[in-house]
Amino acid sequence: xxxxxxxxxxxxxxxxxxxxxxxxxxxxxxxxxxxxxxxxxxxxxxxxxxxxxxxxxxxxxxxxxxxxxxxxxxxxxxxxxxxxxxxxxx
Amino acid sequence: xxxxxxxxxxxxxxxxxxxxxxxxxxxxxxxxxxxxxxxxxxxxxxxxxxxxxxxxxxxxxxxxxxxxxxxxxxxxxxxxxxxxxxxxxxxxxxxxxxxxxxxxxxxxxxxxxxxxxxxxxxxxxxxxxxxxxx
Numbered sequence: 001x002x003x004x005x006x007x008x009x010x011x012x013x014x015x016x017x018x019x020x021x022x023x024x025x026x027x028x029x030x031x032x033x034x035x036x037x038x039x040x041x042x043x044x045x046x047x048x049x050x051x052x053x054x055x056x057x058x059x060x061x062x063x064x065x066x067x068x069x070x071x072x073x074x075x076x077x078x079x080x081x082x083x084x085x086x087x088x089x090x
Numbered sequence: 091x092x093x094x095x096x097x098x099x100x101x102x103x104x105x106x107x108x109x110x111x112x113x114x115x116x117x118x119x120x121x122x123x124x125x126x127x128x129x130x131x132x133x134x135x136x137x138x139x140x141x142x143x144x145x146x147x148x149x150x151x152x153x154x155x156x157x158x159x160x161x162x163x164x165x166x167x168x169x170x171x172x173x174x175x176x177x178x179x180x181x182x183x184x185x186x187x188x189x190x191x192x193x194x195x196x197x198x199x200x201x202x203x204x205x206x207x208x209x210x211x212x213x214x215x216x217x218x219x220x221x222x223x224x
Contacts, residue, residue: 020119021118021119021121022121024201028206049218
């Protein structure tokens with residue numbers, strides 16, 4: 001029975017290219033479908049160009065949604081990357 | 091998935107600097123695990139393309155899982171096609187992407203880094219055409 005999971009994080013820095021790449025590589029490692037939601041826009045977490053196209057900046061809230069057998073693990077991993085990467089503004 | 095060989099990327103550009111810079115950017119965004127080789131400029135390093143450079147880059151980028159070739163402009167495709175028509179013992183499988191150069195290189199590299207096969211890497215590069223940046 002596939003599960004679903006959702007968590008939010010407020011960015012402490014802009015979401016730049018390198019963390020976008022790290023998110024996409026990590027998302028592809030899970031079987032769950034994952035997406036990032038910023039305001040009215042969303043992107044497939046496996047799409048580095050989609051993530052960069054969100055133009056997410058410091059202070060904005062990013063919601064990570066996942067659906068699939070490893071949804072919880074996927075959300076945890078992606079939130080960790082966002083927390084680590086944007087904190088230093090890379 | 092991580093222990094398997096990654097699909098390699100070959101960037102074919104009329105400009106050595108453009109190919110090199112794009113490789114550097116894609117490599118950083120992709121985390122550095124994907125073999126990316128460049129074939130930029132003519133044999134005497136002018137603006138243009140070189141069959142010999144493309145062939146060398148194909149062999150450098152081959153880690154056993156195949157190689158995706160990204161040409162910068164249409165006429166780079168002629169050089170790639172000329173090589174594919176005449177060369178023997180090239181890496182397999184090979185695919186040529188019809189994609190924007192920078193976005194295609196980044197998307198292909200990230201998908202290869204995640205363990206995608208040649209079909210997935212080609213699709214990622216070609217889907218880059220539809221990605222909005224604004």
